[in-house]
Amino acid sequence: MKTKLFPDDGYLCQTFRPMKPIAHIHTDFPAKFGIPRQSGLVDTLEGQVVFEPAFRHPDAVRGLESFSHIWLIWEFSETARDTWSPVVRPPRLGGNRTMGVFATRSPFRPNPVGLSLVRLQRIVCGPDGPVLHVAGADLMDGTPIYDIKPYIRYTDCRPEASDGYVGALHERHLEIVFPDDLLQQIPDSKRAALLAVLQTDPRPAYQEDGKACGMAFAGHDIRFHVREGVLYVEGVRKI
Amino acid sequence: MKTKLFPDDGYLCQTFRPMKPIAHIHTDFPAKFGIPRQSGLVDTLEGQVVFEPAFRHPDAVRGLESFSHIWLIWEFSETARDTWSPVVRPPRLGGNRTMGVFATRSPFRPNPVGLSLVRLQRIVCGPDGPVLHVAGADLMDGTPIYDIKPYIRYTDCRPEASDGYVGALHERHLEIVFPDDLLQQIPDSKRAALLAVLQTDPRPAYQEDGKACGMAFAGHDIRFHVREGVLYVEGVRKI
Numbered sequence: 001m002k003t004k005l006f007p008d009d010g011y012l013c014q015t016f017r018p019m020k021p022i023a024h025i026h027t028d029f030p031a032k033f034g035i036p037r038q039s040g041l042v043d044t045l046e047g048q049v050v051f052e053p054a055f056r057h058p059d060a061v062r063g064l065e066s067f068s069h070i071w072l073i074w075e076f077s078e079t080a081r082d083t084w085s086p087v088v089r090p091p092r093l094g095g096n097r098t099m100g101v102f103a104t105r106s107p108f109r110p111n112p113v114g115l116s117l118v119r120l121q122r123i124v125c126g127p128d129g130p131v132l133h134v135a136g137a138d139l140m141d142g143t144p145i146y147d148i149k150p151y152i153r154y155t156d157c158r159p160e161a162s163d164g165y166v167g168a169l170h171e172r173h174l175e176i177v178f179p180d181d182l183l184q185q186i187p188d189s190k191r192a193a194l195l196a197v198l199q200t201d202p203r204p205a206y207q208e209d210g211k212a213c214g215m216a217f218a219g220h221d222i223r224f225h226v227r228e229g230v231l232y233v234e235g236v237r238k239i
Numbered sequence: 240m241k242t243k244l245f246p247d248d249g250y251l252c253q254t255f256r257p258m259k260p261i262a263h264i265h266t267d268f269p270a271k272f273g274i275p276r277q278s279g280l281v282d283t284l285e286g287q288v289v290f291e292p293a294f295r296h297p298d299a300v301r302g303l304e305s306f307s308h309i310w311l312i313w314e315f316s317e318t319a320r321d322t323w324s325p326v327v328r329p330p331r332l333g334g335n336r337t338m339g340v341f342a343t344r345s346p347f348r349p350n351p352v353g354l355s356l357v358r359l360q361r362i363v364c365g366p367d368g369p370v371l372h373v374a375g376a377d378l379m380d381g382t383p384i385y386d387i388k389p390y391i392r393y394t395d396c397r398p399e400a401s402d403g404y405v406g407a408l409h410e411r412h413l414e415i416v417f418p419d420d421l422l423q424q425i426p427d428s429k430r431a432a433l434l435a436v437l438q439t440d441p442r443p444a445y446q447e448d449g450k451a452c453g454m455a456f457a458g459h460d461i462r463f464h465v466r467e468g469v470l471y472v473e474g475v476r477k478i
Contacts (some may be wrong), residue, residue, distance in 0.1 A: 017258045017314055022349050038394040055349060060325035063342035067403035073312070073352055075256055086299035102387040103302035110261050110294060111385045113312055115354070117395055146350045148341040151400050155277040156356055159398060161390050164306035 021144035023051045025072070028190065029140050032078055034202035034215030034222075037092060038105065039072075039116035040136045041200055044193040047118070049132035049145060056129025061148075064132075069151035070120050072137070075144045076112035084110045091204060092166070099165070114139070117151060172201045174231040182236045190218040198224070198231050260383035262290045264311070267429065268379050271317055273441035273454030273461075276331060277344065278311075278355035279375045280439055283432040286357070288371035288384060295368025300387075303371075308390035309359050311376070314383045315351035323349045330443060331405070338404070353378070356390060411440045413470040421475045429457040437463070437470050 027047040029035050036042050049072070051060075064070065087098040088106040101109055118134040125131075132148070151157075176198050186194055194217055202215050203226060214223045216239060223235035266286040268274050275281050288311070290299075303309065326337040327345040340348055357373040364370075371387070390396075415437050425433055433456055441454050442465060453462045455478060462474035 017319070017351070019256045019258050019350050019352075038391065040394045040397075057325035057339075059337075060339045061341050062326065062337070062339035063404050064339055066401070067342070068399075068401040069397050071354060073350075073354065080256070086296035087301065098298075098301070100296075100299045100301035100303055102300050103306070103389055105388055105391065109386060111258050111312075112256070113258075113386050115310060115312065115388060117397065147348060147352050149344055149354060150342055150403055150405070151397060152277065152344065152405055153398070153400050153402055154405075155279045157396050157398055157400065158279075158308050158356065158390060159392070159396055160307075161392050161396065162305070162307040163392055164389055165302050166389070166391055166393075 019075070019146050021052060021075070021146065022055045023049050023145040023148070025049050025074070025134075025137060025139050025141070025143050025145055027137055027139055027141045027143075028193070028218040030216045032140055034197055034217060035140060036138045036197060036200050039118055039138045041138070042193060042196040043119065043136045044196050045136055045138075046121075046193070047134050047137040047139065049134060049148070051129050051131075053129075058125055058130050061123055061130045061132070064120065064148075064150060065123050067120060067150040069117055070132070070134070071147075071149040071151060071156075072114075072116045072118060072134075072139070072145055073147040073149070074114045074116065074139060075146060076107035076109070076114050077142075077144055078140060079107040080112040081108070084108070095204065103164070113146070114143075173199050174201050174226060174229055176231050176233070178233045182233055185236045185238070186220060187218065194218065194222070198222075198233070201226065201231070258314070258385050260291060260314070260385065261294045262288050262384040262387070264288050264313070264373075264376060264378050264380070264382050264384060266376055266378055266380045266382075267432070267457040269455045271379055273436055273456060274379060275377045275436060275439050278357055278377045280377070281432060281435040282358065282375045283435050284375060284377075285360075285432070286373050286376040286378065288373060288387070290368050290370075292368075297364055297369050300362055300369045300371070303359065303387075303389060304362050306359060306389040308356055309371070309373070310386075310388040310390060310395075311353075311355045311357060311373075311378070311384055312386040312388070313353045313355065313378060314385060315346035315348070315353050316381075316383055317379060318346040319351040320347070323347070334443065342403070352385070353382075412438050413440050413465060413468055415470050415472070417472045421472055424475045424477070425459060426457065433457065433461070437461075437472070440465065440470070 025047050088101050089095050118137045121133040221237045221239050224233045264286050327340050328334050329343050357376045360372040460476045460478050463472045
């Protein structure tokens with residue numbers, strides 16, 4: 001069941017808070033397909049957070065360099081819509097079981113807000129103001145960022161937390177067959193990240209075995225299929 | 240230096256995402272004063288998250304009960320303003336040192352969005368739909384909630400994270416002198432939480448020793464002063 005977010009019952013008359021992008025992130029994913037399902041799964045993935053002109057104050061990040069990890073609060077800009085559904089089908093559950101939207105990190109939420117923990121590698125000040133170099137981001141290239149906060153262990157780190165229904169799931173790791181002549185076409189600095197992304201099984205969960213798939217990464221279109229736990233790369237093309 | 244959030248340079252023409260409250264939280268803090276500086280510091284503090292009528296679907300929280308901890312993404316509704324400053328003065332640094340706003344969890348942010356990790360005690364379904372009973376919330380009564388997400392250990396829990404400039408700070412814990420006749424006026428079920436809140440030193444950091452202070456908690460006005468690490472409760476009055 002889908003419900004209009006703005007029914008005609010006066011709900012619109014409430015005060016809505018306009019959220020403004022303070023920054024955008026640059027990553028190697030020009031499309032949604034292939035992005036790891038959570039942040040931190042592929043630490044070799046690199047991204048750069050570039051502030052909007054109005055927020056390019058070096059002072060605004062003073063002290064941030066002392067933290068190893070930071071939160072990004074961002075917009076699921078690709079999946080924002082004007083309806084919502086109380087339940088979603090998490091791909092990690094095979095795509096055929098439903099869960100309450102608030103029991104998932106699904107992008108299809110009443111407010112399309114994402115939360116990602118990334119590793120802060122360094123802050124580089126240049127003509128675009130301070131640029132945050134981060135690792136492990138599960139964000140599409142160009143995603144608008146609403147807020148950046150330091151990771152504070154004494155309040156954010158809860159090793160005793162239960163894993164909920166997520167705990168029973170195994171992280172799938174595929175074996176990769178990537179012919180050397182194809183791998184050579186990928187820039188050296190991007191290979192480790194691409195291999196790690198492919199290992200996480202970038203297919204939609206409901207994809208059948210053997211079907212041809214593609215994903216765009218770092219300016220290349222990667223074609224592959226998966227059969228019995230092995231991902232075979234079939235083609236690499238510059239885009 | 241403060242900068243208008245909406246300068247006259249066409250910035251307003253960008254698309255802003257309207258955020259709508261999906262729920263509100265009820266806590267024992269009718270005012271900002273005395274609220275712990277982070278979530279989880281006082282686990283005995285209880286709160287209830289009540290969904291807005293449009294979002295009262297029991298299905299929307301299906302599966303959430305399997306998690307022990309959840310994220311609340313919420314609005315700093317008391318501190319939202321139309322200017323922003325690149326630096327803030329964190330109270331834990333004594334209120335006289337500045338840090339970049341993105342290096343702090345300060346409420347005075349370009350987008351007034353708060354992030355809190357709370358313990359999910361239980362979900363009770365009733366006439367107001369599913370109500371989430373949570374512990375450890377650092378939110379004012381009535382705070383609008385934008386989103387609720389499960390805490391996922393493998394992505395959110397980073398014991399190896401550095402503590403940044405926060406690591407060098409000691410959490411202050413006051414000794415409490417609470418005369419028995421005054422303590423009796425506080426409902427039995429609220430005493431442990433109140434004592435724990437007072438221990439965290441609810442004074443603004445720049446408050447001098449010995450000055451009379453007050454805070455509102457669970458329907459009572461609590462008057463006290465602090466001298467040499469001891470907090471003396473002087474009066475309790477029902478409000």
